[in-house]
Amino acid sequence: MSIASTQQKGFWAILWDYLTTVDHKKLGNMYIAAGAFFFVLGGIEALVIRIQLAKPENDFISAGLYNEMITMHGTTMIFFAAMPILIGFMNAIMPLQIGARDVAFPFLNSLGFWLFLFGGIMLNLSWFLGGAPDAGWTAYAPLSIQSPGHGMDFYILGLQLSGAGTLMGGINFLVTIVTMRAPGMTYMRMPLFTWTTFVASILILFAFPALTVGLFLLMFDRLFGSAFFDVALGGNSVIWQHLFWIFGHPEVYILILPAFGIFSEIIPVFSRKRLFGYTSMVFATFLIAFLGFMVWAHHMFAVGLGPTANAIFAVGTMAIAVPTGIKIFNWLATLWGGSITINSAMLWSLGFIPSFTIGGMTGVMLGATTADYQYHDTYFVIAHFHYVIVGGVVFGILAGLHYWWPKLFGKVLNEAMGKIAFWFFFIGFHLTFFIQHFLGLMGMPRRYWVFLEGQGLDTGNMISTVGAFLMGIGSLVFIINVVYTTVKGEKAGNDPWGDGRSLEWSISSPPKEYNFKQLPLVRGLDPYWIEKMEGNKKMTPAQPVNDIHMPNGSILPLIMTIGFFIASFGFIYQVDNNLWLIALFGGMAIALGSMLARSLVDDYGYHIHKEDLEKEVD
Amino acid sequence: MSQEHTLDPNNLPKDPAKSTLEGKHKFLGLWFFLGGETVLFSCFFATYLALKNSTAGGPTSQDLFGLELVFIMTILLLTSSLTSVYAIYHMKNYDFKKMQLWFGITALLGLAFLGFEIYEFYHYITDYGFTFRSSAFGSAFYTLVGFHGGHVVFGLSWLIALMVRNARRGITLKNASKFNTFSLYWHFIDVVWVFIFTVVYLMGMVS
Amino acid sequence: MTENTSMSKLNSYQNHKSKEEMKHQVITFALMIIFTLIAFYAVAVDMDKIFVIPLILILAIVQVGFQFYYFMHMKDKGHELVALLIFGGIWVAAVAILTFTTIIWW
Numbered sequence: 001m002s003i004a005s006t007q008q009k010g011f012w013a014i015l016w017d018y019l020t021t022v023d024h025k026k027l028g029n030m031y032i033a034a035g036a037f038f039f040v041l042g043g044i045e046a047l048v049i050r051i052q053l054a055k056p057e058n059d060f061i062s063a064g065l066y067n068e069m070i071t072m073h074g075t076t077m078i079f080f081a082a083m084p085i086l087i088g089f090m091n092a093i094m095p096l097q098i099g100a101r102d103v104a105f106p107f108l109n110s111l112g113f114w115l116f117l118f119g120g121i122m123l124n125l126s127w128f129l130g131g132a133p134d135a136g137w138t139a140y141a142p143l144s145i146q147s148p149g150h151g152m153d154f155y156i157l158g159l160q161l162s163g164a165g166t167l168m169g170g171i172n173f174l175v176t177i178v179t180m181r182a183p184g185m186t187y188m189r190m191p192l193f194t195w196t197t198f199v200a201s202i203l204i205l206f207a208f209p210a211l212t213v214g215l216f217l218l219m220f221d222r223l224f225g226s227a228f229f230d231v232a233l234g235g236n237s238v239i240w241q242h243l244f245w246i247f248g249h250p251e252v253y254i255l256i257l258p259a260f261g262i263f264s265e266i267i268p269v270f271s272r273k274r275l276f277g278y279t280s281m282v283f284a285t286f287l288i289a290f291l292g293f294m295v296w297a298h299h300m301f302a303v304g305l306g307p308t309a310n311a312i313f314a315v316g317t318m319a320i321a322v323p324t325g326i327k328i329f330n331w332l333a334t335l336w337g338g339s340i341t342i343n344s345a346m347l348w349s350l351g352f353i354p355s356f357t358i359g360g361m362t363g364v365m366l367g368a369t370t371a372d373y374q375y376h377d378t379y380f381v382i383a384h385f386h387y388v389i390v391g392g393v394v395f396g397i398l399a400g401l402h403y404w405w406p407k408l409f410g411k412v413l414n415e416a417m418g419k420i421a422f423w424f425f426f427i428g429f430h431l432t433f434f435i436q437h438f439l440g441l442m443g444m445p446r447r448y449w450v451f452l453e454g455q456g457l458d459t460g461n462m463i464s465t466v467g468a469f470l471m472g473i474g475s476l477v478f479i480i481n482v483v484y485t486t487v488k489g490e491k492a493g494n495d496p497w498g499d500g501r502s503l504e505w506s507i508s509s510p511p512k513e514y515n516f517k518q519l520p521l522v523r524g525l526d527p528y529w530i531e532k533m534e535g536n537k538k539m540t541p542a543q544p545v546n547d548i549h550m551p552n553g554s555i556l557p558l559i560m561t562i563g564f565f566i567a568s569f570g571f572i573y574q575v576d577n578n579l580w581l582i583a584l585f586g587g588m589a590i591a592l593g594s595m596l597a598r599s600l601v602d603d604y605g606y607h608i609h610k611e612d613l614e615k616e617v618d
Numbered sequence: 619m620s621q622e623h624t625l626d627p628n629n630l631p632k633d634p635a636k637s638t639l640e641g642k643h644k645f646l647g648l649w650f651f652l653g654g655e656t657v658l659f660s661c662f663f664a665t666y667l668a669l670k671n672s673t674a675g676g677p678t679s680q681d682l683f684g685l686e687l688v689f690i691m692t693i694l695l696l697t698s699s700l701t702s703v704y705a706i707y708h709m710k711n712y713d714f715k716k717m718q719l720w721f722g723i724t725a726l727l728g729l730a731f732l733g734f735e736i737y738e739f740y741h742y743i744t745d746y747g748f749t750f751r752s753s754a755f756g757s758a759f760y761t762l763v764g765f766h767g768g769h770v771v772f773g774l775s776w777l778i779a780l781m782v783r784n785a786r787r788g789i790t791l792k793n794a795s796k797f798n799t800f801s802l803y804w805h806f807i808d809v810v811w812v813f814i815f816t817v818v819y820l821m822g823m824v825s
Numbered sequence: 826m827t828e829n830t831s832m833s834k835l836n837s838y839q840n841h842k843s844k845e846e847m848k849h850q851v852i853t854f855a856l857m858i859i860f861t862l863i864a865f866y867a868v869a870v871d872m873d874k875i876f877v878i879p880l881i882l883i884l885a886i887v888q889v890g891f892q893f894y895y896f897m898h899m900k901d902k903g904h905e906l907v908a909l910l911i912f913g914g915i916w917v918a919a920v921a922i923l924t925f926t927t928i929i930w931w
Contacts, residue, residue, distance in 0.1 A: 104647065105647060171650045171654070172647075174650050175647045175650065178646055179642055179646065202910070205653055205654045206654065206657050206913060206914060209655070209657040210658075210921070212658060213661035214661075216761070224750070224751075225751045226757035227754045227756070228665065228757050230754065232674070233672070233753045234669065234673065234674040234754035235754040235757075236668060236669065236930065238929055239665055239668055239669075239925070242924060242929070243665075246661070246921055246924075293916075293917055297928075309927070309928045599776075599779055599783070600783050602792060650907075652914075653910040653913060653914035655914075656911065656914030656915055656917075657914050657918055660922055663922060664921045664924070664926070667925055668925045685865060688865075689865050692861055693858070696857055696858065696861065700851075700896075704847075707843060805897045808896075812888050812889050812892070813885055815864075816881050816884070816885040817882075820865070821881065824868055824874050824878060
């Protein structure tokens with residue numbers, strides 16, 4: 001299929017193409033687009049929160065709506081904005097970096113995307129169906145059990161759907177990295193982003209089942225009358241907290257490790273230097289992942305687990321600062337003596353280092369159990385985790401968008417607007433959250449609808465709100481940049497930065513559907529850089545031009561997801577009316593029926609023939 | 619690449635399940651999934667262990683459980699694990715009829731297990747009034763054992779679909795990996811049951 | 826695509842090897858049944874709790890080891906990464922169970 005024929009397709013043909021695609025690059029772009037949409041939703045919710053808190057005893061929104069706002073802001077940002085955009089990068093870039101033509105399970109990949117998207121839609125439909133969830137993004141029992149209406153049910157089913165999708169994505173990435181590396185691409189030659197994808201996928205594999213179980217227990221209690229969290233029948237609500245944080249803390253590393261990977265790609269390219277301490281970077285990534293599973297109870301110091309348990313988890317928490325410190329120093333050492341280009345991608349990376357370090361430092365402060373009793377549930381905690389999540393993950397996403405935009409969409413984002421967006425966002429970010437450390441230390445509790453006048457909190461909150469709007473302007477400039485680039489941007493070449501080091505820069509932007517006409521031969525770390533240093537224009541092929549086997553597209557993942565989506569409504573509303581059981585069983589029948597169809601019909605895929613490949617220019 | 623899916627009788631791969639890239643993917647993917655399932659079931663086990671004494675005045679584990687039924691169920695499931703090993707052994711020898719036979723026996727044993735489990739739940743509910751809603755112990759018990767039972771149901775449907783679909787086709791490189799991944803999944807169900815009969819039933823009966 | 830080829834096509838070494846393996850698996854199965862019998866017996870005769878609980882737990886762990894290594898072939902080549910991930914899962918599982926049996930109630 002040549003490019004000319006794809007351009008002639010009508011709207012419906014293109015839509016059908018996207019609904020049925022199993023191409024990892026298209027799915028990656030869809031993940032990023034959907035994630036960006038949810039990011040805007042979460043951002044609007046954040047602005048509403050900040051407007052409410054702009055002045056003492058404000059009545060911009062009601063207390064109930066405020067609770068819905070904070071819950072939806074947290075849930076949307078973590079599960080439906082940050083994670084999907086990172087998974088989008090993993091999808092679009094990781095196979096290119098290891099020299100693969102596809103992922104291991106293209107069908108599952110598409111199913112994972114649709115499950116995530118419909119999970120997000122499900123969650124947000126709650127706004128129109130009687131009120132959004134309002135028990136906080138952590139949904140602590142018994143509050144989440146007693147929350148009236150169906151808001152929390154939408155939270156449970158929405159997360160269950162998207163969680164299943166994420167788990168599939170994780171397994172898919174793991175298998176892809178294990179089996180589909182190009183000839184010569186040994187483990188210790190993999191780019192850092194691929195490594196962090198690998199480790200984050202392991203975390204997904206082990207963390208998400210805990211959330212699944214927690215959500216099941218919550219669902220059974222809310223919808224089927226079980227007694228896990230019902231103290232009168234012997235239940236125990238601390239179980240939810242443990243299950244949630246056994247998942248929740250690794251989740252933080254699922255978010256931050258890929259961001260670390262992105263910075264580890266960008267900094268060497270724009271310093272024109274090999275990444276300092278590659279081996280220690282890989283080692284540190286694994287160490288963070290390992291320790292990340294043994295620290296979850298630092299979210300629960302104030303629960304009363306006893307001094308022994310608290311001490312063990314405190315030590316584990318502080319230990320994580322060590323591998324993280326290794327990484328920070330490695331990035332600094334990569335910059336040291338490099339020939340540095342400052343562009344938008346690099347600005348976000350340079351802005352990340354101090355911002356994240358502040359977040360890491362307050363993390364160690366929070367990890368000190370005794371001190372934590374003072375910080376617990378105050379704005380100090382809010383400031384801390386926004387410093388790591390925004391200063392780490394969001395900066396990473398924006399850096400990655402600037403860096404990989406030409407590879408994803410074939411055009412380089414406008415530099416001037418990129419820089420304007422950065423400065424608005426960066427200054428706004430520090431204005432918003434730095435002051436919150438002090439608000440927290442002064443005793444301002446989190447999740448409160450209003451604060452009182454004359455307690456020294458007025459100015460700080462006003463500054464914070466102003467900062468939030470600057471971040472909003474920054475995001476807006478970025479969106480304008482995207483639109484502008486799409487319309488007016490120039491087409492990018494294979495290696496628009498000129499200094500690309502990894503395999504994705506050796507192929508066209510955007511890549512052909514089969515990625516590599518011939519699989520490349522990898523001769524070391526930073527394979528494309530090695531070839532360039534030896535004066536070669538392209539990678540040395542590891543095989544002659546041959547027929548390429550491609551998977552067929554399929555509409556089944558979408559139908560399967562719609563089945564589960566309908567069944568979820570059945571689960572929620574069968575409490576009110578038994579007729580909804582029809583939706584439950586009908587939806588399940590659709591989903592399982594399409595699974596059966598997938599299993600029974602053999603799909604052999606198709607081939608792109610040698611002759612057609614030879615006609616294509618690189 | 620149609621030659622990948624047909625067998626040349628003179629040049630049979632040693633392990634048909636892992637001889638194609640797709641087969642390798644399925645093999646690894648299912649194993650990794652089992653790693654996740656380990657965490658899933660451990661969380662159910664952990665919840666059960668935390669709540670096993672929360673009977674809220676209702677029946678306790680000592681009141682409910684009996685050795686005989688659990689023993690029969692255990693032997694059924696353990697044997698079905700062995701029969702699926704036999705089936706895979708015959709698959710590797712390209713003996714399709716014997717593979718189908720042993721998988722058929724596996725399915726029957728699985729069905730028998732399921733029958734006993736349904737009888738067991740029915741017995742607790744009607745004779746003891748012990749339900750999912752009676753107490754936190756009841757919720758935890760039915761959830762843990764029920765999720766295992768759900769896995770058995772899913773495994774059986776999977777196996778029957780595979781057997782029916784491939785009844786006329788014999789062993790190919792495409793379906794060999796499917797049978798192999800199923801058998802791994804089935805063994806894992808057995809692994810979980812070993813812990814269920816030990817932790818839930820036997821430990822629940824020790825006073 | 827419906828070749829039902831006979832065993833004669835396989836070389837004898839391979840044949841011998843898989844027979845050997847089958848013998849191991851039958852022995853494994855016999856041991857598993859014996860372990861199960863011991864566990865049920867220990868509970869049935871009402872031995873001391875402090876003795877029975879560790880005993881049946883150890884029997885269960887060994888039995889599961891048999892399942893993984895023999896029935897599921899984790900002892901074979903090409904299972905290194907598989908083993909790593911399974912043990913990763915077991916590690917998380919162990920930490921979770923330890924937590925739930927120690928600090929849920931206080």
